[in-house]
Amino acid sequence: MSDLKPTADAPRSPGRPRSTRADEAIIEAVLDLLAEGSTIEALSIEAVATRAGVGKATIYRRWPGKDALLMDALRRLKGVVAQPAGHSVRDDLVLLVGAVGHNVDPRAERIMPCLVPEVNRSPDHFQLYQNIIEPRRKIMREVLRRGVATGELRADLDIEVAMALLTGPMLIQRLMRWHPELDDRLLPENVVDGVLDGLRAR
Incomplete structure (x- = not known):
């Protein structure tokens, strides 16, 4: 590829x-x-x-x-990458986490779950997926690094693990509909606030 x-x-x-x-x-x-x-x-x-x-x-x-x-x-299916305002680490993370797994095109509900096994089976398809998703990861990294630089987040923060903690719950909920009773409108804030309890500087 x-x-x-x-x-x-x-x-x-x-x-x-x-x-x-x-x-x-x-x-x-x-x-x-x-x-x-x-x-x-x-x-x-x-x-x-x-x-x-x-x-x-x-x-x-x-x-x-x-x-x-x-x-x-x-x-096109993924849509425009969310652009944080840069005023609040929490608000920027809520914006970015809310965009995880969210697609305005209804065809995404049928396409994305079917792509997961193909991405896992093929190194070429995995790389294609990485090329699409990396710009989104880069923006989240920048927000987290800014939080470390301003003292809002822990100085010893593992940025990559933090991103996994923030995005994982949204992906499993939106791709797998893991828990039908969770309120999708409130979930980004709940995830960010829950994760930030462990990421904030003490």
Whole structure:
């Protein structure tokens, strides 16, 4: 899996304007096929082209291969990365934790749980997932490091473990619906406040 490049790097025929409508149709076709049960392995450029109503050449002018196309489609599914205001470590963490496992596209409920075993089976798919999720981890790291620098959080804080403590409960609840009686609206605050009790400087 070597073609993990953003859409902007995709080759394009000179002199031909890029169609936003075609881009949208292609991304939508990928998400529809995944939501209908197609695996990453089974997903083909041919199937995407047929569903989108475009030729394969149209796709290859925009994306160098299936992996780059998948990456853009899954980024769309994940939505825009939350941007903390930077005023309060707690408030920033509530914002970021609330975004974990949250997708505005209803197809995500069918797609994301099915991707988990594929990511675990394939090193290439695992790397694709890491490339999508790492920008979100980077933002949370920055918030936690800021909290350490300002003295709000413990100086000996293990940043990576702290991120796991904060994101784990949200992932299991939203991906697995682990406890149906938990209030999803209150859970980010409850998780952050519970974890911060152990992370705060004494």
